[in-house]
Amino acid sequence: MEVQLGGRRVHLRVESNKPRKLKYNLIAAREQGHHTLVTFGGAYSNHLRATALAGRLHGFQTVGIVRGEERLPLNPVLRFATEQGMTLTYVDRETYRGKLIPAGLPPHYLIPEGGSNELAVRGCAELGEELGSAFDVVCVPAGTGGTLAGLAAGLRHGRAIGFAVLKDAGWLRDAVATLQQRTYGEVRGNWSIETRFHFGGYAKTPPALLTFVDKFEAQHGLRLDPIYTGKMMSGLETLLHHGTFPQHERICAVITG
Ligand SMILES: Cc1ncc(COP(=O)(O)O)c(C=O)c1O
Known part of the structure; x- marks a missing residue:
């Protein structure tokens, strides 16, 4: 699905990150007899x-x-x-x-909060591998950072941008790097984190965010969740308005909700 956002064409990959995070954890749980x-x-x-x-x-x-x-x-x-x-x-x-x-x-088999561990990173890397070299910029919302860590590691080309949904998310860069280190023994891929579009913090829904979500639905028939994907898309629109990405770059946003 493609949408016009901030005067540019943006490809949407509509797909929950949850099955990706859980896949190898469930396999490990079964293999360990849990x-x-x-x-x-x-x-x-x-x-x-x-x-x-x-x-x-x-x-x-x-x-x-x-x-x-x-x-x-x-x-x-x-x-x-x-x-x-x-x-x-x-x-x-x-x-x-x-x-x-x-x-x-x-x-029991323990899955951490948010589901983000090394096996979740490996699962999310498969999304990056599937996107391959189709895009120059791939955007994803970031809470614990596991999805970004995997996605960025799997991409064959371009860069991933995580849009932090929590306030004061300066720690998130280390969290993503640590997850990649634990998974691969190194920090991988080309990725960065945008910390300016948290809209006041987790689960905060100020009028500007809700207005954006309503406007996006009216224009594109897709209801974004305000906690994750609404913040990312609003943030991306702002970046596009500011001419952050060169005109030739192909942009994708992963709609994880
Ligand atoms: C819809 C949605 N998008 C994005 C995320 C962020 O994923 P992560 O915690 O891996 O950064 C979550 C949380 O898991 C989520 O529920």
């Missing part, structure tokens, strides 16, 4: 939802360790997770920060 997946997330975590679904589809029990107190009725994300069979365990914010596994869980 029947249960355990992971962490906030109450609105797409990753919890995706792990619950993948667990059900591939025959794993799933446990989600959720930050904060239980709030009833469950929000749509947690309700979906429980409908897939996920058991939810709530921990206070302090405990959550330490990523301690609550006592009493069965033997």
Whole structure:
């Protein structure tokens, strides 16, 4: 799908990053003989939802360790997770920060918060390999940085730009580099991080962002999520308006939501 944005043609690759992140983790869990997946997330975590679904589809029990107190009725994300069979365990914010596994869980395969580990990077690298050398610039939203780390490592040409959705994301460059180091023993690919388009921080939805999301839907018939892809596309529009990319460059944005 192609759209006009900031006076330029932008190719959209509409594809969730979740199956890419989970693929090699599920294979490893099975190879190690595990029947249960355990992971962490906030109450609105797409990753919890995706792990619950993948667990059900591939025959794993799933446990989600959720930050904060239980709030009833469950929000749509947690309700979906429980409908897939996920058991939810709530921990206070302090405990959550330490990523301690609550006592009493069965033997399990642990997937980190956001699903970003070396196997997730390898999975996301396959997206980069599929894009190959078709584009000069490939944009992706960045939370924990795992998707960017893999995508950039897999590209055969051009550069990847991660649009940070969190405020004060200066740490993200190190996080991406560390993930690539752990995965490949080196930092790979041509990538950078844009930290200017967080719109106030994670899950903040100021009017300017919502206006952009509405305008984009009216023009292109595609509803962007305001937490990840809305910020990236709005940021990309600003960069394009400012003439950041030479005219001949082919631009792609990965719509991960
Ligand atoms: C829709 C969407 N896009 C992008 C991301 C960011 O991915 P990462 O945490 O690998 O940077 C996430 C979070 O996993 C997400 O849910």
